[in-house]
Amino acid sequence: MNSCTKCGNTHIIIRRKQSGQSLCKECFLASINEKVLKNIRKYKLIEKGDKVLMALSGGKDSVVALNILNSLKERNIIDLTALTIDEGIKGYREEGIKIAAKNAQKLGVDHKIVSFKDYLGLNLDDMMAKNDQIRHACTYCGVFRRWILNREAQEEEATKIATGHNLDDETQSIIMNYLEGNINNLVRIGPKTEAPDKRFTVKIKPLREIPEKEVGLYAVAAGLKVHLSGCPYAGESFRWEIGSFIKELSINHPTIMYSTLKGFEKIKTALKKEITIKGNLGVCKRCGEPAADDLCKACTFLKDWDVK
Amino acid sequence: MKIKVIIGEENLDQKIPEGCTVKDLLKKMEIPSETVVVKKNEFIIVEEELIQEGDTIEIIKVIYGG
Ligand SMILES: [Zn+2]
């Protein structure tokens, strides 16, 4: 009960309520590494020779993912680079960017920093000042980040984009899209995106089955320097409400996130047969990126502000 | 008994009763245990761990909503 289930060490750092397993620091870190690498193989997230672009915010999730992916780089299985996007959130983002750079440097991973300001002419704070509270900051942030990530990946000739999404994030997305009736988006959720054509770089989520708490524990246990702070814009979004609700439920029902994910995987196959995802993407008239309509989502927003 | 509690930049002196666990301490301080990693005298511990006189408890918030 008070010793590591795997090696007997009496200094345990986690007791998994889901499985009853207790683990010491070394066995915990090893178990996460194994689980992530196992999922990479199982879902074919990475193939030998891939050039992976890690979306590195400096937060615990992307820093942990970078460290685990680096083990594949060290074994010469992949080429790894990191990209940090400076959204321009005063008093919050600066620290994360510094930490992201330090982590990349420590591992010897090439690192590039790009900003909303340079790309779009506006940073997120500017957008929110113009926005009159019509849309949540997370909407702009998400759309523009995806847009920049895709462009940068194409420029770097990356074959995969890795993001730090964890089990909590993924469960939130499933529940959110379901509750909003957004079934087109729901069926797209998965360990890797299916890029409709070459203009999209495939996105992968290596930490998708790791609970957020365990990603945090990994960062602390491995002594990684991570940016631990909340985004000032994160509060009061629908995602935040759903996230709090699921975390609350998980206290008494520790397997609920995992079962939500696994249950979704089962119905997804059937759902996809019924729902045809809009194919034949055109090109955005403004920026040339793939778009479902005349303009891509990023350009729809930008046009409203009439910049660049 | 007296212990030291570190949260972020803050250094607090706390008084807790005998037989107090990490879980009890977090409850008393109104910190949700599912959002933090706790170290006792620089080692990560589980929330069932007993706290003793003179211990230094570091509470590291790893989950920020959403
Ligand atoms: Zn062990």
Ligand SMILES: [Zn+2]
């Ligand atoms: Zn566009």
